Amino acid sequence: MDATLRIEWACIALVAAAVFTTMGGSWLLFAVLVLAPDLSMFGYLAGPRVGAFAYNLVHTLIGPTVLAGIAWVADSNIVMQIALVWVFHIAVDRALGYGLKLPTSFQDTHLGRIGRG
Known part of the structure; x- marks a missing residue:
């Protein structure tokens, strides 16, 4: 099952x-934004509970789905491209096995412990 989920997420990526490319998205924009969600890891400076909350807030599909809806209503290609990068x-995180964080530790995720054998 783990391999199937990873392949599924790789397909989504x-x-x-592909859609980003089809829309004529700027690869400079892509490069600037692709790691932006990981800035949420700074929440761990306030402890694992706050860190997990901050990380999970930007690592679910809720945010980019809402942003894509706004882009669609506003007919904004740039906002849609930002949603696609997100x-x-x-x-990619899910395909690599990084899941949503549990409040116990950064390594504890809904997909299991990061770094397990």
Whole structure:
């Protein structure tokens, strides 16, 4: 099952990148934004509970889905491209086995412990 989920998320990342490309997205924009969600890890400076909350807030598909809806209503390509980069980031994280964080430790995720054998 783990391999199937990883492949599924890798497919989502590829589709997000393909749509981004089809929309004429700037690869400079992509490079600038692709790691932006990981800035939420600074929440761990306030402890694991705050860190997990901050990390999870920007590592679910809720945010980019809402942003994509706003982009669609506003007919804004740039906002849609930002949403696609965000989806790409989340999908790559999941494909690599990084899940939503539990409040116990950064390594504890809904997909299991990071670094397990």
